Amino acid sequence: MRLALSYRVWLPIASIVVLLCVGEAICRIFGLAGEVGADFRFYVRHVDGDVEETYNREDARLMWSPNPGYDDGVIRINSRGFRGAEVQDPKPPGGVRIALLGDSTTFGIDVAEASTFARLVGERWPSPAESVNAGVTGYTATQVLHRYRESVRPLRPDWVVCSMGVNDPLARFWLSDAEILEDNVPSAIKDFQNSVLLRLHFYRVIRRGVLAAFGRSAEPGPPVPRVSEERFVADLRALTQEVEADGARLILVAPPVNPTAARGWPRYPAVRRYRDLLEQVARESGALYVFEPELSELGKDPTLFLDVVHPSPAGHSILAD
Numbered sequence: 119m120r121l122a123l124s125y126r127v128w129l130p131i132a133s134i135v136v137l138l139c140v141g142e143a144i145c146r147i148f149g150l151a152g153e154v155g156a157d158f159r160f161y162v163r164h165v166d167g168d169v170e171e172t173y174n175r176e177d178a179r180l181m182w183s184p185n186p187g188y189d190d191g192v193i194r195i196n197s198r199g200f201r202g203a204e205v206q207d208p209k210p211p212g213g214v215r216i217a218l219l220g221d222s223t224t225f226g227i228d229v230a231e232a233s234t235f236a237r238l239v240g241e242r243w244p245s246p247a248e249s250v251n252a253g254v255t256g257y258t259a260t261q262v263l264h265r266y267r268e269s270v271r272p273l274r275p276d277w278v279v280c281s282m283g284v285n286d287p288l289a290r291f292w293l294s295d296a297e298i299l300e301d302n303v304p305s306a307i308k309d310f311q312n313s314v315l316l317r318l319h320f321y322r323v324i325r326r327g328v329l330a331a332f333g334r335s336a337e338p339g340p341p342v343p344r345v346s347e348e349r350f351v352a353d354l355r356a357l358t359q360e361v362e363a364d365g366a367r368l369i370l371v372a373p374p375v376n377p378t379a380a381r382g383w384p385r386y387p388a389v390r391r392y393r394d395l396l397e398q399v400a401r402e403s404g405a406l407y408v409f410e411p412e413l414s415e416l417g418k419d420p421t422l423f424l425d426v427v428h429p430s431p432a433g434h435s436i437l438a439d
Contacts, residue, residue: 224253238438
């Protein structure tokens with residue numbers, strides 16, 4: 119009886135394991151999963167083009183995040199998932215640690231690591247300081263708040279610098295960032311996705327097939343902003359409260375916009391509204407607020423930008439100052 123019972127338990131489990139192994143082998147041999155490191159479309163299809171960057175990976179907790187250990191000679195991601203050199207652990211005694219959160223401006227897209235304002239802030243700080251670039255291309259206030267909780271808080275920074283508001287009003291998907299992140303899903307399940315499922319080619323192939331079969335027909339309505347104005351304010355307030363509770367000081371930086379290239383840009387009015395909300399929360403919370411006119415509608419120097427919203431090395435230098 120005991121033998122029969124154990125047989126009924128382990129045989130189905132063994133069969134499933136064998137099926138997974140065979141399926142995984144077939145997918146790897148024939149390359150059916152494509153480029154695993156850049157396959158994000160199940161969760162964030164059409165959310166933001168920055169998701170496609172090869173230095174990012176899919177992340178069940180954050181939608182996507184920089185891939186630890188990535189180094190193509192231009193962009194270097196350390197073992198903690200931050201751009202730049204390794205973070206000293208523990209923090210050097212007597213030194214200042216500055217963590218910089220935000221989107222592609224903070225990350226420094228198309229700018230050498232040494233020229234990013236995240237790096238320059240640490241070098242120009244009036245006392246010995248270590249800066250940690252926790253910016254991620256395409257991030258919104260909702261993702262920044264989660265990244266602070268997941269990755270930055272354990273570093274116990276003395277200062278937190280945050281700039282966002284360009285990606286938040288973008289509406290290309292029928293789910294908001296908060297809905298995609300699904301806070302009601304247990305952390306253990308998200309950890310299992312990150313550590314096991316997202317590494318399996320077989321899982322990605324099956325998932326892609328499910329999306330192809332049911333994804334388009336499942337769209338219930340028109341696109342919504344990635345982060346609504348109400349949620350943007352709520353996430354910012356939560357960030358300011360948590361940073362203060364953790365014993366750090368917060369600096370909120372208005373997202374820079376190229377005044378010349380922004381003329382006729384359809385998203386510009388929305389970005390200005392979100393920037394006003396950023397200033398509002400800063401005033402309410404007592405956080406320091408940085409608005410740099412040379413990098414916004416008062417700016418006249420086109421060399422400060424690479425495009426509409428991404429500063430050039432010269433622009434990064436002004437931000438750092």
